[in-house]
């Protein structure tokens with residue numbers, strides 16, 4: 001997860017967008033050598049709940065609970081506590097839920113200092129739940145939205161402007177990272193603090209079906225642009241040979257990592 005990590009598998013999160021725990025367990029078993037992370041999203045969480053997060057952790061992988069929380073601050077804070085207790089290492093909240101909501105999510109896990117930034121790990125702990133590794137990511141603009149869809153919601157400035165505005169809000173509220181499309185990644189890197197985690201879904205290699213994703217890039221492009229963690233779902237999980245496809249993506253991630261250090 002941290003940027004000095006050399007292994008491409010630490011940069012890959014496979015989205016477990018499946019309807020039940022048995023299917024999720026089968027994918028984790030098949031892919032855990034290729035991916036360091038598995039993402040539990042709404043479909044699986046709605047069917048299996050915290051057991052889905054626990055299944056990932058029990059397999060020795062890191063769990064990313066992508067529930068994209070968006071509610072009043074107190075409710076979101078409670079949900080983040082519950083996800084921490086289940087063993088998640090990353091979770092998501094919508095930045096558009098507002099700065100107070102994002103701050104509440106961060107505070108559920110990490111006490112903030114007087115300027116609103118998370119205190120270093122280990123400092124001021126004791127009041128939080130038992131998962132000091134949980135980091136809160138703010139979702140900026142969904143990668144399924146293009147400029148027209150963003151304007152339709154009433155947000156100005158297109159995808160780029162919306163992502164930047166929500167990213168600044170997330171940083172000021174103390175979020176540990178943000179989710180955005182790979183296309184906004186390079187400009188985001190210029191404004192985020194050094195340890196800020198950038199996560200990018202919307203990953204498609206040439207030849208992959210676009211599905212409902214609108215703002216996409218290849219694995220190598222996303223990594224070269226500064227992404228820390230790629231979320232890949234259907235290109236792997238619906239492939240005839242998921243492990244083989246995951247390996248191709250790891251090879252592409254490795255190219256992107258080389259590109260980034262050049």
Ligand code: C5P
Nearest residue numbers: 015041141142143179201231232233234
């Ligand atoms: O199948 P695909 O690779 O498109 O899956 C992308 C995953 O990333 C889905 O689980 C989706 O919920 C998630 N995601 C996204 N856009 C965001 C945040 C999360 O596509 N902005």
